[in-house]
Amino acid sequence: xxxxxxxxxxxxxxxxxxxxxxxxxxxxxxxxxxxxxxxxxxxxxxxxxxxxxxxxxxxxxxxxxxxxxxxxxxxxxxxxxxxxxxxxxxxxxxxxxxxxxxxxxxxxxxxxxxxxxxxxxxxxxxxxxxxxxxxxxxxxxxxxxxxxxxxxxxxxxxxxxxxxxxxxxxxxxxxxxxxxxxxxxxxxxxxxxxxxxxxxxxxxxxxxxxxxxxxxxxxxxxxxxxxxxxxxxxxxxxxxxxxxxxxxxxxxxxxxxxxxxxxxxxxx
Numbered sequence: 001x002x003x004x005x006x007x008x009x010x011x012x013x014x015x016x017x018x019x020x021x022x023x024x025x026x027x028x029x030x031x032x033x034x035x036x037x038x039x040x041x042x043x044x045x046x047x048x049x050x051x052x053x054x055x056x057x058x059x060x061x062x063x064x065x066x067x068x069x070x071x072x073x074x075x076x077x078x079x080x081x082x083x084x085x086x087x088x089x090x091x092x093x094x095x096x097x098x099x100x101x102x103x104x105x106x107x108x109x110x111x112x113x114x115x116x117x118x119x120x121x122x123x124x125x126x127x128x129x130x131x132x133x134x135x136x137x138x139x140x141x142x143x144x145x146x147x148x149x150x151x152x153x154x155x156x157x158x159x160x161x162x163x164x165x166x167x168x169x170x171x172x173x174x175x176x177x178x179x180x181x182x183x184x185x186x187x188x189x190x191x192x193x194x195x196x197x198x199x200x201x202x203x204x205x206x207x208x209x210x211x212x213x214x215x216x217x218x219x220x221x222x223x224x225x226x227x228x229x230x231x232x233x234x235x236x237x238x239x240x241x242x243x244x245x246x247x248x249x250x251x252x253x254x255x256x257x258x259x260x261x262x263x264x265x266x267x268x
Contacts, residue, residue, distance in 0.1 A: 005042045009049075018049075020039075029066055030071075031068050031093075031118045033089070043096075052105055053210075055105045057126060058197050063112070063115070064109070067117025067119050091238065097151060098151070108129070110200035112132045112194065113132075115135065120137050130199045131178045131189070132193050134178070134193040137168075143253060144172075145251070149238060158226050159184075248266060
């Protein structure tokens with residue numbers, strides 16, 4: 001099994017910073033089901049780690065992530081799954097983002113190149129995001145005949161408000177530049193090209209210098225207050241995704257994407 005995720009601990013002030021690197025080495029960094037599992041396991045590996053206060057999540061030099069891997073054989077097998085098997089398989093994404101959001105440590109994303117779809121879903125589950133000035137985000141799910149899942153809409157709503165969230169999600173072809181992402185409050189800091197990781201580490205060092213227990217408890221309090229209604233608001237997004245994945249529009253959206261042509265949606 002290919003290893004897509006590497007963890008390095010003991011960095012920064014008093015060794016309280018860890019780095020998780022997700023890099024498939026192909027310049028695309030798509031989220032295959034196996035990549036989702038490895039990233040989830042990486043987040044969970046910090047559950048009993050009292051020595052780490054901050055975790056920096058970095059993608060590749062050319063991309064944070066291109067989102068879910070539409071060409072992966074396991075992912076493509078969803079087309080032949082029954083509804084029960086499909087619902088179980090679709091839990092991989094929400095399980096990933098929940099694992100990263102619920103980490104006791106402060107999490108910081110270092111975004112270079114492009115961050116698309118599931119990559120955005122992962123990024124907004126983190127506490128902070130640092131984005132290179134020449135990078136961009138895009139949320140293409142609706143353009144593929146799907147809905148934005150993984151409980152991402154509530155998280156984006158908390159960051160940007162309703163109008164910007166609708167703009168980012170519904171206008172599926174729109175690239176969100178680093179400048180726009182900063183203005184919309186989708187990211188907290190913009191760095192020079194190629195320097196997102198360095199800037200994220202500098203931010204991590206500031207956090208790591210603070211009292212670890214106070215930081216962890218403050219994060220928990222803020223998250224509980226901010227996300228108290230998220231489960232209620234998005235408890236059906238997995239089933240909506242499953243339903244949308246069975247539509248003709250979804251089939252058309254994926255075929256058009258893979259065939260590099262404009263899709264023709266019919267609302268069915």
